[in-house]
Amino acid sequence: MSRKIVKRTRWYRKIHRWIASGLFVFFFFIAATGLLLGWKKNSNGYLLADSQKGVSTNPKDWLTVDSLRSIAFKIYGDSTQAVNKPTVERIDIRPSKGMVKFVFSEKYLAVQLDCSTGKLLHFERRRADFIEHLHDGTILDNLFKTNGGIFKLSYTTIMGVSLLILTITGFWLWYNPKRIKQKKQ
Template sequence: MPSPARVPRTSEAEVPPSPAVASLRGPSRVVVWLRRARPLHRWVGVPLTLLVLISSLTGILLGWKKQFAVLQPPLRTGASLEARDWQPLHLISSAAEAGLRDHLGAPPGPIDRLDVRPSKGVAKVLFREGFWEVQVDLTTARVLSVDRRASDFIEALHDGSILQGEGSRVTWSTVLGLGLLVLSLSGLWLWWGPRLTRRSASSSRGS
């Protein structure tokens, strides 16, 4: 009587796990990190939206500031472009203070900085209070214009320095920068993670 054919034994390592066994192992690392990224992306994005809107809108206005006089006063031209003809800066500062005093009818605040434009022969004298700008002819020390710089107010909004000066500027840029970094990385993972999961599932079914 012929002996029955021997059936080769299959090792446990070669037997694919059943769906029930696979489900007991829990979600994959990709799924776990996707679940963590979704609330992180949402809770960072919601409060950051206001900062991003302010930064975006003010950034657009700053890009166009030289195109519209309402944003930044147009640059005047002085009597001479030769530096040997120019008045000393203390006379330029005094002329600017006198011009702003006449315009306001009150003493102006302290001067913040002088922006000398050699190519135009003028100096922009910028004041700390009220975003005022006085343009003075470097040759004659004559006041050419007195106007507010809306662009400086917009810039203070843009970088957060309108709140408490330099400290708020650093805090604003740090929060905005880190928030955008988190949103970018979590958003990239939320886009790529599901594709990675589907690709892994397709490979498992095909094997």
């Protein structure tokens, strides 16, 4: 019985070593970017910009979303000297702050505007979005312009299954020597 456990433990060790060695760099990236993402709200605005406050939180005082979008496009164009109109990835309206944020797909940039006046509150580089795309593999989908997130899906599947296998084999690498020791006693 003890020989069987030893043989199985050697097999677990081989699998564990093979996966850990082959995917070391990817696990390092996941750990480093995960750590940064965990700290993004405590980075004093470096990784994730603070949401600014507008003049009024009353929606009756606000400009239309279309007007605000035109202002955001102008600010984006003036700030980046971009010739083409950018693509808005999302519009984030914060009613409690009287602020709207236009997040652009290009260059990880965003514009925060006062909903009432259209005044620029903050022009930001979205470092946290870039780090998140590194973390989950989306950066490859963006780079190769793929539809359906095939790189992200493949990457997260491979890394998730690998981490699960490492956890299982790691447990048996820890537990089997204890079992062998108990059998010898």
